[in-house]
Amino acid sequence: MRKYTPHALIISFAFIITPTILGGSKMNEVEKGIEIPCVSCGKLLHVSPGEYGITTNYEEYVEENSKDYLSADLIIGSSANRFVLNIPGIVCNGDCSLDLLDTVPDPPGLVCVVEITPTKAASAMMQMQFIEGTEAVVNFFLQLFPTSAEVMDIAAIRLYQEGEKRRAYDILEKGIEHCDDADKLRIELAVFCGMDGASLLGLQLMQDVSPDTFRYHVIKGNLHRAADQWDEAADCWKMAIKTDPTDEIAWFNLGYYLLSVEERFLDAEQHYQAACDAFPEERRFRAYLGDALFFQGRKAEALKEYHRALPMQGGDSQFEDTLRSMIDQCE
Numbered sequence: 001m002r003k004y005t006p007h008a009l010i011i012s013f014a015f016i017i018t019p020t021i022l023g024g025s026k027m028n029e030v031e032k033g034i035e036i037p038c039v040s041c042g043k044l045l046h047v048s049p050g051e052y053g054i055t056t057n058y059e060e061y062v063e064e065n066s067k068d069y070l071s072a073d074l075i076i077g078s079s080a081n082r083f084v085l086n087i088p089g090i091v092c093n094g095d096c097s098l099d100l101l102d103t104v105p106d107p108p109g110l111v112c113v114v115e116i117t118p119t120k121a122a123s124a125m126m127q128m129q130f131i132e133g134t135e136a137v138v139n140f141f142l143q144l145f146p147t148s149a150e151v152m153d154i155a156a157i158r159l160y161q162e163g164e165k166r167r168a169y170d171i172l173e174k175g176i177e178h179c180d181d182a183d184k185l186r187i188e189l190a191v192f193c194g195m196d197g198a199s200l201l202g203l204q205l206m207q208d209v210s211p212d213t214f215r216y217h218v219i220k221g222n223l224h225r226a227a228d229q230w231d232e233a234a235d236c237w238k239m240a241i242k243t244d245p246t247d248e249i250a251w252f253n254l255g256y257y258l259l260s261v262e263e264r265f266l267d268a269e270q271h272y273q274a275a276c277d278a279f280p281e282e283r284r285f286r287a288y289l290g291d292a293l294f295f296q297g298r299k300a301e302a303l304k305e306y307h308r309a310l311p312m313q314g315g316d317s318q319f320e321d322t323l324r325s326m327i328d329q330c331e
Contacts (some may be wrong), residue, residue: 034143040096047144085184118145122154134158142171149181153188160192168192183213188328191219199226218250225253228260248282251275255288259295268292283312287323294326303330 012262035044121141125134138155145151147236152175160168176182188211193202202223209216221236234257240250255275259268272289279285307328315323 009229036140038096042199090249096108118150119277120150121145121148121151126156134162135164138171140166147178147180149175149179149184152179156185158189163194165196183209187216187219190223194219194223194226197226203227215240215247217246218247218253221250221253230257233257245278248279251278251285255285259288259292263295265292265295269296271313280313283309283314284319286312287315287319287326290326294330299330303327306330 033047036047037044080246090173124140125137138159141151149318152171156168156171156175159165159171165233165308169189169192170191176185178190179323186205190202190205190209193199193205203220206216206223207222217236217240221233221240224230234254237250237254237257237309240247241254244250251271255268255271258264258271269289269292272285272292275282275285276289286305286309290309291304293299293302293305304322309323312326
């Protein structure tokens with residue numbers, strides 16, 4: 001039995017947040033907008049996707065030589081009118097918006113973009129805190145984008161992260177029936193199952209997901225690992241790397257399998273060398289390459305890799321302690 005502990009770790013599940021191009025998704029014709037009353041005066045205001053701008057970061061403006069900050073969680077505006085949107089309510093421009101601006105938290109966050117899209121709604125839900133709470137935000141955007149899998153997916157993730165698991169599952173399960181990308185929701189539902197100890201149910205869900213779905217193979221591999229089906233997991237991670245060489249989690253997990261489960265140190269060496277080539281700034285891969293060499297008895301070569309990893313960025317305090325311990329054992 002080895003008396004040393006390698007660095008390698010396995011990463012089980014990560015929420016599936018699909019990369020998108022700035023500017024957002026194309027609007028579905030069904031999504032015509034919703035009527036929302038001004039939370040201050042009661043005037044009925046129409047909010048339509050794709051019609052207004054939305055702001056989610058920080059912006060300052062100067063008026064009459066005095067600096068001030070426009071503060072709100074979200075702003076939507078058009079050439080015809082401007083609304084301050086403080087989810088779940090919006091207010092008219094003018095006195096109503098000024099009253100609301102006095103209530104929002106600092107720091108303000110405003111940066112204009114072209115239009116309200118599912119992508120922008122998803123970004124807001126993932127990144128922002130809301131005065132009225134996440135549930136109200138989710139309800140608002142699900143009304144505005146009733147068929148968008150992107151919005152449903154991020155809404156479920158945000159609720160899951162905040163402990164509202166039943167509501168998160170409910171959004172995904174119901175959304176599969178009428179959304180514009182059922183596989184996106186099925187695979188997220190499988191991820192939830194894996195995180196909640198129901199990996200076999202997750203694998204059953206994956207049977208209905210197209211293998212071309214984003215991160216299909218790495219998620220399926222993680223579910224097999226959670227079910228203690230390591231060989232099947234490794235096959236999936238290999239396929240994940242083949243189909244998407246930029247998927248770091250697949251590289252991490254296959255490396256863990258080779259180094260720590262199978263103890264195939266030469267194969268692990270070759271794997272981590274390729275990982276270092278693919279991710280030259282990833283410190284952990286460099287340290288894991290050192291581990292693979294160390295456990296072959298090639299301490300001088302391992303020491304070189306550990307010293308290469310030492311000044312790089314990344315890793316927690318435990319990683320740092322292990323790295324220095326491995327260096328000590330080589331010297």
